[in-house]
Amino acid sequence: MTFRISRMAPLLSLALVISAGAAETVHVTKLRLSRVVMYDAPNGNAIGDVEKEQYVAGSWTVAGEPQAGFIKLSGDGKVFWVKSLAIDTNKKVTTASECGVKIGGNVEKIGATRALGEGCK
Amino acid sequence: MGFIRQVERPLVLRALLLAFIGYSVFIFHGLSNHLDPWSQALINAAVKFAYGKTGQDDITVVLFREENLAELDTHYPVPYRLHSDVIEAIATYQPKAVFVDFAFIDNRDPKSIGQLSDALCTLRDAGAAVYLAAPLGNGKLPSITPELLRCAKPALPDMDHKSGESGVLTYFHGRKTDSGFVPSAAFALAQDRLHIDPERAEKLEIVWGKGVAPLNLKWMKCDEKTGWALLHSTLFENPLANRLDCPYHRTISANHLLNSVGDDDIQQALEGRTVFYGAGFRFTGDRVESPVYGEMPGIYLHTMAYDNLLTFGESYKRADRHGILVRLIDMALLLVASFLLVFVKAPEKTEADSLIDFIHHAQMIAVGLGFVAVIMGIAMTFGLDIACLTGALLYVVYRGFIQQDPAFLLLVVITLGTTIFGYYVLNLGPRNILAFVAFFEVVGHFQDKLVKKAKTYFEFRDKFLLQGTADEEAGALPLPLWDKLLVPIFWLFYQPDPKETKP
Structure with missing residues (x-):
């Protein structure tokens, strides 16, 4: 009996891993935009689009967590990125881990002007 | 009747004098207009339980936080492309209306402007009324490119100055410009939804709802001081040192919006709501301080103003407190307080009797004080609001029922009555209740002192000034000038028996 269980253990483990993997799969249930553009990377180049x-x-x-407003997907044998706002999924996926945030309260006052970032004309 | 008039004349004159002094302090010095921190703390506590949740349910803030810049791999100022993404993301949830609290006054490349304008149009096409912050420059609209107003209406994001020690804030209804009347953000939203005409509207005094939206509690640090910490900060600073650091309105961050999928919280926060999109960046000065909340991003001024309009409708609280009716009510209230002080007296006791009473009842007083301390201790564990209301109630019970001062009780009832009348009928913001009560208590105290002084003066006058003149009728010495000045004043507070003395 002990022998049988020990022989079955790897099979059981594999079955558990497969079922856990299946539970973790997050599907895109619908597109939120009328036309969704696919990119090769976050803020990258457009490589195609799909109508809603x-x-x-x-x-x-x-296929990955959201990053800079984009999310990595896989489908039709391809891996690509779309804007997170463009899709809806069957399960929540987020990288927004804001917690214990303080919105109010006094902030330091400085006698200087905040300099502009890049890309301003 | 004539006798009554004769006897009561000095009392009536005294009441009028007290009312005049009170009126001078209240009206000319403006005490009744400015809520002091303690009065404001009481108002905050009352508003917490009385203010409706209509606005809180309807309004959501999408806040672009300083930290979101790094999280979204971008920089300050936020590129128009990213604003477009946020606006498009909001549009996918089909909100009722959206106010964008970013002033797009700088020139950018046509592609970025076109992208942003398209996003605003997407939002409008999704069924939302869209409003864009348009600060004024020299009476004209600023140089916001007309393309951005293709699908959005301009709205003023102006902030008014705060008034009084407690920082009550008022809110503009809009301004006339060279190109017509431009409503402020909250009034622009209210115009379309509530049909309040901003051009005919008056300036609003913001009533700050108190509390924190449940969604905010999930990701913000919202501890309210209680117990010893509350007592310490209240005693060593003032009650307003305990202002809330979390906003009243449901808030999600731009990072949460753009870096999440399949999130029900976002769906519930945006779908069918009125959305305010604003920012909380460092060193940009767009902050607002209110009597209830610590310094917050400026967007929360607009949300609270709109919340007031949703909650009160046309009966929103007016900022103008200088109308003739308001002054008449203040005057009448002071007159009533003065007459109560003079004519309705608490049972009088000599100081010796009071001391004997105190000694006789020392045990009971100690038990009473202990009881009060326990009640206040319990109240303070529930936070500032409950503690304030409990403290006020205990004071009224003490003055009205233990000290048995019916005038005080009457004044409290009348003051509360006029405050409620002002709030619900005249549509005025909360009044300085404590100032009226403080006037009553302080003037009452000085009145007692003056009665004693007047009595002493007339005794002194009988013994040292009038004795000599009574003996020499013909060659009576003239009374000194200071006596002629003091007698009419003291006569208002104490009238000696005419047989014993002559005025």
Whole structure:
């Protein structure tokens, strides 16, 4: 009996890993924009687009966490990025880990002007 | 009748004198207009339980926080492209209306402007009424490119100065400009939704709802001082040192919005809501300080003003407290307080009797004080609001029922009555209740002192000034000038028996 269980253990472990993996898969249920552009990276180059009506629910899966407003997806044998705002999923995925944030209260006053960042004309 | 008039004349004159002094201090010095911190703390506590949740349910803030710049891999100022993303993200949830509290007054490349303008149009096409902050420059609208106003209406983001020690804030309804009347943000929203005409509206005095939206508690640090910490800060600073650091209105960050998918919190926060999109960046000066909340990003001024308009409708609280009716009510209230002080007296006791009473009842007083301390201790564990209301109630019970001062009780009832009348009928903001009560207590105290002084003076006058003149009728010495000045004043507070003395 002990022998049988020990022989089955790897199989059981594999089954557990597979089922856990399946539970973790997050599907894209719908597109929120009428046309969703696919990119090669966050803030990268456009590599294609899909119309809202063309999308088949669940055909894309989430392949990574959101980053700089984009999320990595896989579908149709490709890996690509779309804007997070463009899709809806069957499960919450977020990298916004804000907690214990203090919105109010006095802030330091300085006698200087905040300099502009890059890209301003 | 004539006798009554004769006897009561000095009392009536005294009441009028007290009312005049009170009126001078209250009206000319403006005490009744400015809520002191203690009065404001009481008002805050009352408002917490009386102010409706209509606005809190409807309004959501999307806040671009300083930390979001790094989280979204961008810089300050936020590129128009990223603003477009935020606006497009909001649009996908089909909100009712959106006010964008960013002043896009700088020239940018046409592509960025076009992208932003398209995003605003997407928002409008999703069914939202769209408003864009448009600060004025020299009476004209600033150089916001007309393309950005293609699908959005301009709205003033002006802030008014705070008034009084407690920092009551008022809010503009709008301004006339060279190109017509431009409403402020809250009034622009109210015009379309509540049909309040901003051009005919008056300046609003903001009533600050107190509390924190449940969603905010999930990700913000919202500890309110209680117990010993509350007692310490209240005694060594003032009650307003305990202002809340979390906003009243539901808030999500731009990072949360853009770096999340499938999040029900976002859906519930935006779908069908009125959304205010603003920022909380460092060193940009867009901050607002209110009597209830610590310094907050300026967007919360607009949300609270709009909340007031949603809650009160046309009956929103007016900032103008200088109308003739308001002055008449103040005058009448002071007159009533003065007459109560003079005509309705608490049972009088000599100082010796009071001391004997104190000694006889020392045990009971100690138990009473202990009881009060326990009640206040418990109240303070529930926070400042409950502690303030409990403290006020205990004081009224003590003055009215233990000291048995009916005039005080009457004054409290009348003051509360006029405050409620002013709030609900005249649509005025909360009044300085404590100032009226303080006037009553301070003047009452000095009145007692003056009665004693007047009595002493007339005794002194009988013994040292009038004795000689009574003996020599013909060659009576003239009374000194200071006596002629003092007698009419003291006569208002004490009238000696005419047989014993002559005025």
